[in-house]
Amino acid sequence: MQLYELNLHEMIEGLKAKKFSADELLTSCQNRIDSLEKNLNALITRLDDKKISNPSGILAGVPTILKDNICTRDIKTTAASKILGEWKPPYDATVWKLLRDAGSVLIGKANLDEFAMGSSCTKSAYGATKNPHDISRVPGGSSGGSAAAVAAGYVPFSLGSDTGGSIRQPASLCGVYGFKPTYGMVSRYGLISYGSSLDQIGPFARTVRDLQIVMSVLAHHDEMDSSSFREKNYDFSYDESKLNLKGKKIALVKEFQSFNLEPSIANAMDKIKKILEDEGAEIIEVSLPVVSKYSLACYYALAMSEAHTNLERYDGVRYGYTVQDASGLKEMFERVRSYGFGPEVKYRIIAGTCLTEPSRCDEYYVAATKVRTLVAQEFARAFTQTDFILQPAASSKAPKINELDQIDELKSYEADLYTLPVNLAGLPGLSFFTGYDDDNLPVGLQLIGARWSDPEILNAGIVIENHTGSPKIANGGLN
Amino acid sequence: MPELEFTPVIGIEIHIRLKTKTKIFCSCSTNTDVPPNTHVCPVCMGLPGSLPRLNYEVVQQGMLAGMALNCEVQPKSLFFRKSYFYPDLPKGHQISQCDLPIVAGGFIEVHDENGNLKKIRVNHLHLEEDVGSLHHSASDGRLEGAAISYVDYNRSGMPLAEIVSEPDVSSAKEAVEYVTTLRRRVIYSGASDVELEKGMMRFDANVSMKCSDGRWGRKVEVKNMNSFHALEKAIEYEIKRQKKIMLQGGEILQETRHWNDAKGVTTASRVKEFYRKFIVEPDLPPLIISQEWIDKTKAMFPEMPDVRARRYVNEFKLTPEAADMLTDNKALADYFEACVKAGAEPVRASHWVRTEVLRILNEKALKIDSFNITPDSLANLIKRIDAGKISTTQAKEVFDAMTNNNLSLDEAIKSCGITEGGIVGDALSSIIQKVIAENPDVLAEIKSGKDTKGKKLKFLQGLVMKETKGQAKPQEVAEALTKALN
Numbered sequence: 003m004q005l006y007e008l009n010l011h012e013m014i015e016g017l018k019a020k021k022f023s024a025d026e027l028l029t030s031c032q033n034r035i036d037s038l039e040k041n042l043n044a045l046i047t048r049l050d051d052k053k054i055s056n057p058s059g060i061l062a063g064v065p066t067i068l069k070d071n072i073c074t075r076d077i078k079t080t081a082a083s084k085i086l087g088e089w090k091p092p093y094d095a096t097v098w099k100l101l102r103d104a105g106s107v108l109i110g111k112a113n114l115d116e117f118a119m120g121s122s123c124t125k126s127a128y129g130a131t132k133n134p135h136d137i138s139r140v141p142g143g144s145s146g147g148s149a150a151a152v153a154a155g156y157v158p159f160s161l162g163s164d165t166g167g168s169i170r171q172p173a174s175l176c177g178v179y180g181f182k183p184t185y186g187m188v189s190r191y192g193l194i195s196y197g198s199s200l201d202q203i204g205p206f207a208r209t210v211r212d213l214q215i216v217m218s219v220l221a222h223h224d225e226m227d228s229s230s231f232r233e234k235n236y237d238f239s240y241d242e243s244k245l246n247l248k249g250k251k252i253a254l255v256k257e258f259q260s261f262n263l264e265p266s267i268a269n270a271m272d273k274i275k276k277i278l279e280d281e282g283a284e285i286i287e288v289s290l291p292v293v294s295k296y297s298l299a300c301y302y303a304l305a306m307s308e309a310h311t312n313l314e315r316y317d318g319v320r321y322g323y324t325v326q327d328a329s330g331l332k333e334m335f336e337r338v339r340s341y342g343f344g345p346e347v348k349y350r351i352i353a354g355t356c357l358t359e360p361s362r363c364d365e366y367y368v369a370a371t372k373v374r375t376l377v378a379q380e381f382a383r384a385f386t387q388t389d390f391i392l393q394p395a396a397s398s399k400a401p402k403i404n405e406l407d408q409i410d411e412l413k414s415y416e417a418d419l420y421t422l423p424v425n426l427a428g429l430p431g432l433s434f435f436t437g438y439d440d441d442n443l444p445v446g447l448q449l450i451g452a453r454w455s456d457p458e459i460l461n462a463g464i465v466i467e468n469h470t471g472s473p474k475i476a477n478g479g480l481n
Numbered sequence: 482m483p484e485l486e487f488t489p490v491i492g493i494e495i496h497i498r499l500k501t502k503t504k505i506f507c508s509c510s511t512n513t514d515v516p517p518n519t520h521v522c523p524v525c526m527g528l529p530g531s532l533p534r535l536n537y538e539v540v541q542q543g544m545l546a547g548m549a550l551n552c553e554v555q556p557k558s559l560f561f562r563k564s565y566f567y568p569d570l571p572k573g574h575q576i577s578q579c580d581l582p583i584v585a586g587g588f589i590e591v592h593d594e595n596g597n598l599k600k601i602r603v604n605h606l607h608l609e610e611d612v613g614s615l616h617h618s619a620s621d622g623r624l625e626g627a628a629i630s631y632v633d634y635n636r637s638g639m640p641l642a643e644i645v646s647e648p649d650v651s652s653a654k655e656a657v658e659y660v661t662t663l664r665r666r667v668i669y670s671g672a673s674d675v676e677l678e679k680g681m682m683r684f685d686a687n688v689s690m691k692c693s694d695g696r697w698g699r700k701v702e703v704k705n706m707n708s709f710h711a712l713e714k715a716i717e718y719e720i721k722r723q724k725k726i727m728l729q730g731g732e733i734l735q736e737t738r739h740w741n742d743a744k745g746v747t748t749a750s751r752v753k754e755f756y757r758k759f760i761v762e763p764d765l766p767p768l769i770i771s772q773e774w775i776d777k778t779k780a781m782f783p784e785m786p787d788v789r790a791r792r793y794v795n796e797f798k799l800t801p802e803a804a805d806m807l808t809d810n811k812a813l814a815d816y817f818e819a820c821v822k823a824g825a826e827p828v829r830a831s832h833w834v835r836t837e838v839l840r841i842l843n844e845k846a847l848k849i850d851s852f853n854i855t856p857d858s859l860a861n862l863i864k865r866i867d868a869g870k871i872s873t874t875q876a877k878e879v880f881d882a883m884t885n886n887n888l889s890l891d892e893a894i895k896s897c898g899i900t901e902g903g904i905v906g907d908a909l910s911s912i913i914q915k916v917i918a919e920n921p922d923v924l925a926e927i928k929s930g931k932d933t934k935g936k937k938l939k940f941l942q943g944l945v946m947k948e949t950k951g952q953a954k955p956q957e958v959a960e961a962l963t964k965a966l967n
Binding site: 086095198225226229313320331335 | 523530572573759764765
């Protein structure tokens, strides 16, 4: 057994008991990256710093990787876009400050779909990331690099961001646990914005208990983020007495039951339902008519509208890619943005511009803000009837990279319905590992809770994990 | 055919900088007296990943400014993103409250052409951030054609209030009175210093014309006025221009025109207006202001200048002119009231403040805050005049000595060689004897009875007064002198 194979809580215990040194652990992880990175391309930037800011912190000496849309002081941060060039932020994102202050060591910045826009991790200016379970397949996205890095054993945990499933879907496709916290639970300060009212940073790990450890470090009020919670503290500590689902209600969404699931996902649903019932939980149905009918249109209107204003700042004046020989301002803006942004980003900027254009703004953007309220209300009502909602996190197994253009539109529509409404309502969602299918690819599902039920979801996740077992480390294309 | 009459219909938009320690969405200082790009941070530079957070001091000042315009505080307001591309705008959008503002529905009173009071309605005041400032290397200081342009983001994120009037203004004169009165009230409220020379107040005007034949001209937005004078001239010019076009039967184009202060004309903006869109600023929650906070702010809202002037007339029996003059500047009015509170008679105090105090402030280019005679000292000086201890002439000398040499009242009186209460009795007699002895020829003339008109007596009287340095009462001198001669 190599050190990199340990899960986060095992590393923490091992370091504390001095079974191995932080240096040995870091070296083991770096060696793992050395041997796999050419296959996976999970990282945009590799770092070999071994400095531990807080030797007595809870994460002292534990290596980590951040999605490259999270700002790190004096370390290149790209959002996987050419437009940011070699930009090195002069400041740290709050999440990195918290991890570093807890003793964690940053060894890489992970690949993503440019500006977190995508669900394949192929739309990056730095090339596609490969799924470590089958390198001919995508890892999912947009946090594909962060998910692949944990699945392949680069690090025991990493951070991603989730605007419409960007943590939960790649976690599912890479066979790791991925958690999207309640909107406001984790500070967004220093996260390069895509859809500000939807974006949320969250962790990936190979056990739910590890997610708890990371959440206990990240869940803090941050005065730098006005959407950060203030009311109370949340307890993410591991507590066996709380691992109990007896009498809990777990709902399936009525409107999603007609979807024709892939056999591996349908089997996983049956398996998990059985586990939950065995644990004493009751499986019920809730109806979400507004969510199923209107939430996708609502989501895209809001995400694109916010995205195009968030991307207005990339004009070549202050940082990142620029041109020196433009004749006049307009030409400078046009050339910088034409070259700097990739096609998917341009598509979303144009869509957002159209949706908020004065003559259409009421019909699309303003209407969407109203529908959003209805979506949130509908979820809130549902959570008076149930504790959690169970559904897939993706509608299919990881697609082959060379078959991406053949994805079934109906399947991607269903996939969107599993993930996007959760962001509209600001809910917490856990993507969890259930097992492997016949092709030895991981299959994941999703558990959604009411706002601020984050600790309870993770406890439920541990109960399930105790039945399914934790995922094994993917071989990353090595034989 | 009757002559056509034209009525100008004018709305005014004003930007003022609110007085706060830090910027509107970050903790950078609002002090502008620093080298370029030194009071900046990731937030006001709009760096990727940074988030705005509302400075509650700005909210407080916005409420106070709104109250000065007789507006109502809105319990819930929102921030929006106002999009356009320009190098001085670091995020590519400006965060502004636009049409869901912090305060709304006020008015400012001005005098119409007949001297009657009329209300100019204030639609609202909203909060927003300022942009950076551009410096171009081109000789004409314009962006187009400049080889190099520099951007200074120190101003980026400075707190601004935009005040939008209803189109109730009918002349350039009313416009100037509107902005003057508004400025005075806002300064009084403490929300802003509105220092014009520092560009803390900028104007745009929407001008259109209504013709007595029923025609309405389209609205023209005139921009780029940075002084009261520019506002007045720009509106006058625009009224004349539009009237001429309408008299010739032409159409007024709906457009944005720029005021060229040097040439005294408005010119059609060559640059097409930026295409603007608004979405709710997702990084800032709605601004909710509690009734408690509104009440607290109301309690700290000071008496406005017009109310104060009326009180001076009623309570202190000042003339309306004197009351207006004193209340024009809040600090000066505060100084005057402190004098009165320290026991000075109000009318005399008003006179001293308006003449002597203002004279010194003007001569030395001082502000009342840094004037070295305290209201208490001035009140004591006035009290001694009233008690007959020193004359008004002496008091002015003492006053000058106090301010020029930084002396206390008693020190100044001593340095001027003044005997309080004047020279009387034996002291006066001995001076008279001395003067008589030194002028035997004059004495002889009086004795001879040639001084029928009393001219020589007056001459001696003058010499005595001079000898006492004005510290004797003229009547007493006359009596004592006559007595000595007999």
